[in-house]
Amino acid sequence: MMINLSNYALGHIVLALEMSHLANFFAVLILLSMGTLLFLVKNYALPKSFYALSALLSTSLFLIVYAADYLLFFIGWEVMSITTYFLLSFSVSQKTLHKYIIFAMSSALALFIAILMIYSTQQSFLYSDARESFELMGEFQGVFFLVLILFAIFVKLGVIGFHYWLVDAYEEAHDIFTAFLSAVLSKMGVYALIILVVKVTQPMLALAIIGVMTSIIATFKAIQEDSVKRVLAYSSIAQLGYIVTVLGVADGMSGALYHSLIHTAVKLLLFINIAGVIYMTGRDKFSQLGGLIYKMPQSFVLLLIGIIVLAGMPPLGGFSSKFLIYSALLDTKYLLLLSGVMFSSASAFLYIYKLIYGVYLGHPSHKKLESAKEVSLSFLLPQYLLAFILITLGTFPALIVPYINEILLESSLTTLSFTHAGELISAFAQFNGLIVMSAFGTIFVLVVIFFVSTRSKAKEAKNRFDIAYCGEEPDESTHLHYGYSMGKELARVGILRAIIKNSSSHFYEYLGKQTLSFAELFRKIYSGKLSVNFNIAILFLLLLLWGSLR
Amino acid sequence: MSSVLFVALPLLFGFSTPILGYFGKNAVAYVSTLMQLFLLYLGFDLLLNEGFSIELISIAPPLGISFVVTKVSLLFVLLFTSVMTLFSLYYLSYRSEKPYRDESKFFILINMLLAASIGLVLSSDIFNIYVFFEIAGISAYILSAYEKSSSALEAGIKYLITGAVASIFLIFAIVLIYIYIGSLNLGIIAQHFELLPFQIKLLISILLLIGFGFKVEIFPLNFWVSDVYQGSSTLVNALFSAIVVKAYLFVFFHLLYLFLPHGEFSLFLIYLGAFSMLAAEVAGLRQSHLKRLFAYSSLGQVALVFTAFALQNTQAIQAALFIVLAHSVAKMGIFFALALIEKEHESMESETLKSLNSPFLRVILLISMLSLLGIPLFAGFVGKLLVLKSLALEGMLPIIMMIILASLIEAVYYFKLAGYMFTSDKRRDVLKVTWAHKTILAFLSLLLLIIGMAPFLLSEYLFEASKLMLGGVS
């Protein structure tokens, strides 16, 4: 369905909205996030403008998704960036905010140049003419176009090297908004990548390589972070890295779409869970948390489900999407990429474990944690909903395959074969979620029965200092959580140190400093000294005369 | 009804002020405002009745003084009159707290400025243009130095010296034109200009560029602007950026299109404009004084208009007209709001905004800045989009990139201000804004939103206007 808007436009620009299956898919992601996050808002005293801005933000997101031309897309993109700025401004420090807006504006403006380049070849902003316009461009222009578009998207996705703004913003943003940032705003980057790059060009190996590098580096950066939200931010980057990787190879769209859905659901689950923990305890560092399992058992189980999905392990939904990603990489025989993705996936266990271990297991590191209670239903309900989705997608992995197939058909790509909802079939293998789930379920029940029946009654601790501590009396200054500063030692490994210690921030800070000193030069010229003014003016006149006489 | 009224009435008023002064200061203020409202009514009357005309106050046809009212000149007349009316209305409420010294002279000056700017736009006689150029200049110099503080006087002196130098180059060009063509009428000059020897054409063009270049604030000739904005009083700055520079811009390109209809120097001017924009925005990056900062932003916007006009095709001119409107409205909003802030806080350092406690003013400043930046949904976006679109059609990628880079730098410093306004929590007492000020400021912001969301309301008129401007009806 296409709505033509050209009556309301200027200067012969054709604008249109289109309701494609792909657009609907991403609209569902937006609705899912908004729906689940709405449960949370009543726990926080949010100013009215927060709601107004959120409404504007969602409008811009739907505009991005349903636009059928670059111009409306750009308008949505820029409005999204600006509203995000003001939504961040409720809690974020000025420095982070400034960092964010510089990156966001560079991204939007790079996109603007790119769409103008597309426009200049065929005088049309429509997606339907984009492929042809791209082919009409010269080689240099084509490359330049791709660089601009990819820059714009990478900034939004937070691909390593362009993530300078992202982690700080995620950490400092309001808990609800962090979840929205990770679940939806980053998906807009994925959508843009599909619409503006994948549909316009041939598969690009470079994209896949960048994706793999991103996920590996982000994974290792996540491991040694102490802040929960920062770990989740890096994890977002890493997960989006997988999506970028699979979009860089042929036939990777199904995996990318599936993983987008899974990632949206799981990041919502995790961020809501962590928001609940922060709401209850007021602490967001691993070193200040721990031992919450007895206080918040339901949250613990939900987080457990979340991290199993995040790790991409069977039997839950995370494996289904990883399965498609691995298959796509196998299919194109980029085995190095595949091993990269697997390496990063495996390394991710280190920080994924930290999430459950640092927050819920171990020993409480502060007395405040002893008075924590289970979070209210408004936190739990959305988590149960998301957990249900994730478990269903694990059991019936092919449930959404018919829908994905329609999207693939629409973009004239090869579809996945489909027998029944329990069986996910790729070019190489198939896996039956139903069987896997029942096997896991049976084993799980057996283990639980065994554990419960053989478990002896342990002695109840009187307080949290009631532990053996090498014969010493622990006090407030002792770090009781035995996972304190876990992952810090990784920096001793040579190659990992290179990854963890080096940062793109040096480059950006250098760039900022150079720009400012350049600006200082111009500021001095503009200081209004009249004689300088006239000397330059006369010089200009002479130059003009000389230039024109030549 | 004659278009001459637009020039005659404000001048007449100006010189009858001493008589009016007998009836008290208020009489001057209110009569001046009423007169401007009447002019506004006349303007809309002309617009609605399509009273476009060529009017001669003649001795004998080639020697006469002629005023031309077309869609495009009427657009500028309406813009100037509305800006001035809003300014007066705003000042009526402002003066009860902080009036200018010697108010009746102030009203003479703003009316002279209005008359001269309208005269610049309407007249189709190059010597008249010179005369109005000087009248507008003189009133602007005095307005700039009006507060008689040493910084105001410094601004006035710098403005005056550059203005005087500019007028030498302009009169030199006019002299050459008269020597070689023997007429001062723009229409006759336009007919003969092409037949002139190439060197003479070039010399006249360069002299005109230098003469007007000082006034339209183009790169190597605009170093005085920031001082003038900083030294002048904040309210007057609104006039400088909404009226004075716009009038000069219109005249410069009006002459250019008449004399060089084939766009001989178009490419050079486009590069000049784009570079001016970049230079101005870069200079603004390290600026902490608000008035000076917005002076740089004015330079940037004017340079963008310059680039658009220099493209010399109807679409680009339409875009330029959009930016002219959007910039005037936005800058009025900004300087009006800054005037209130300056009165309260007695400082114009950008850190002042951290303690600004008035959500209303913060939102007004924000909307105006977003519009200047060219963010979608605001008026500035339409203009910027159309300029970039016409540049894209000409395949001028480097220019597009320069403009976008300049916009990025502009965004950096605007959002720094936005950050000051919206993240800080050490606020002072609530800054009270009177309802009259609130109405005017809200009206300006609303205008930006309306133009931004429904540009099709204006686009047809502006397109017609740009065709006329390019077609060179003189």
Add this chain to the structure above:
Amino acid sequence: MFEFFNSPEVINIIVIIGSMLLFFVGLFGLLTQKHIIKIFMSIAIMETAVYLFFIGSLFKLDAIAPIMKVADDTSKFNDPIPHAMILTAIVIAMAVFALGVSFAIEYYKLSGKTNIDTMNEMRH
């Protein structure tokens, strides 16, 4: 001996060269002088040069004043427009300089400065 100078072309050339020299004298002053009154003087010299150039290059020796009663043949008239223009321009320029000098005096009273390069109340 000096009849040579009476021919109109020579006079025109002399006036043109002279006025151009004057123009550059003014320009030189504008670029080198720092005293504010001297700047005004330089600008005035430049302007005068332009006026001289205009009058000089259109002035005909053998023509008469353009008054109808003296002669009916308009072709013998000197062109009156340059004179009218230049008179207007002189008036305007005088107004500008008077204003400028008054600014300069006020400024001097307030700050004691006359050098344009030290005029920097607003170095930001």
